[in-house]
Amino acid sequence: MRGSSSDLHITGAEGIYMESELMKAIKNYAKRALTHSKGKPDKIVITLEELKENPLVVKALPVCTLNSTSTAEAKRIVRRILRSLEISMNAIKTGQSVIGSRKPLRGASIVSKDTGIRLEPDRSRGVRVSRIGIGKTFRRHLSARLSRHGINTDTVKEALILATKIASHPDVRAELCISDDPDYTTGYVASKNLGYLRIPNIKSHGSSLGGRVFFVNETTDIKALIEYLELCPVLINGVSEIKKGMVLVNEILDSPYR
Ligand code: WAQ
Ligand code: MG
Numbered sequence: 001m002r003g004s005s006s007d008l009h010i011t012g013a014e015g016i017y018m019e020s021e022l023m024k025a026i027k028n029y030a031k032r033a034l035t036h037s038k039g040k041p042d043k044i045v046i047t048l049e050e051l052k053e054n055p056l057v058v059k060a061l062p063v064c065t066l067n068s069t070s071t072a073e074a075k076r077i078v079r080r081i082l083r084s085l086e087i088s089m090n091a092i093k094t095g096q097s098v099i100g101s102r103k104p105l106r107g108a109s110i111v112s113k114d115t116g117i118r119l120e121p122d123r124s125r126g127v128r129v130s131r132i133g134i135g136k137t138f139r140r141h142l143s144a145r146l147s148r149h150g151i152n153t154d155t156v157k158e159a160l161i162l163a164t165k166i167a168s169h170p171d172v173r174a175e176l177c178i179s180d181d182p183d184y185t186t187g188y189v190a191s192k193n194l195g196y197l198r199i200p201n202i203k204s205h206g207s208s209l210g211g212r213v214f215f216v217n218e219t220t221d222i223k224a225l226i227e228y229l230e231l232c233p234v235l236i237n238g239v240s241e242i243k244k245g246m247v248l249v250n251e252i253l254d255s256p257y258r
Helices: 019-034 071-084 089-100 136-148 154-167 222-231 249-254
Strands: 041-043 056-058 063-066 108-112 132-134 172-178 187-191 195-199 211-216 234-236 242-247
Touching: 063 249, 071 089, 071 172, 071 187, 071 195, 071 249, 089 108, 089 172, 089 211, 108 222, 132 136, 132 154, 136 154, 136 242, 154 172, 154 187, 154 195, 154 234, 242 249
Parallel strands: 056 234, 063 195, 063 242, 108 211, 132 234
Antiparallel strands: 172 187, 172 211, 187 195
16 A cells, blocks of 8 residues: 555555455455555555465464563563574664664565574565465454453454464574554564564654564575565464463563473
8 A cells, every 4th residue: 555645655464365255355455554544545456366276274373462661671572582582693683773774674674593694685675475364263263362362453463473474484583573653562573482472662652663574594595485475375274372461571481382
């Protein structure tokens, strides 16, 4: 979706649907594009593609919300989590500079977890993860569980689905995400080892910085990884634990899921 004053990209979203759900899904996307907090679009593009292959099925990452009351605390928490996942300080610094940049990417940056070097071929666009979805029944389960914790929103569901696809790749150690929406100040770090860790106050109110960084093994076949992220259809077919209330980062680091 594009905004009026410039060629500014406002928002994007994607999903995998059964044919019978298409009309409802299109209506939902159109409504979201027309009512986005970042402004009124002068162009909305909706693209439909038939999947030629069966999607890979994976279970959603477990979810928890960490206790983080300031941006300084959030920064420390992010660093502790990433360090515990063996991500080097260089890589963390690269990640922070990508997300703090004045020229935000539409996609994500891929960063070597050891050297901190950016590995994506197109550095101005980044890598756009697509072909992800969740079955109707599991969407209902997920909504019900998230509702119990007061976090049943499209933003959380979509981020969790995206993060699950990304974390499912064997070469991805962790993802750091901060929304580019100035009003949305909760971000996350997601990984196979620790699940989807929500971090409140990851940025200040009104800030339009944001982005996604995937920290990967140094030996990753980048072409194959990008092909997986952009093209391989992945469907969520299971919901994991959602922890109650605010959790201290120590609790998570002391007893990882795997
Ligand atoms: N693939 C790769 N990168 C993407 C994609 C995608 N499909 N979509 C967005 N990005 C990048 C892009 O650089 C955006 O600027 C940035 O991520 C943020 O995107 O649990 O809303 O859609 O409360 O603003 C996370 C917290 C919300 C949810 C994330 O991201 C929660 C969010 P946004
Ligand atoms: Mg956004």
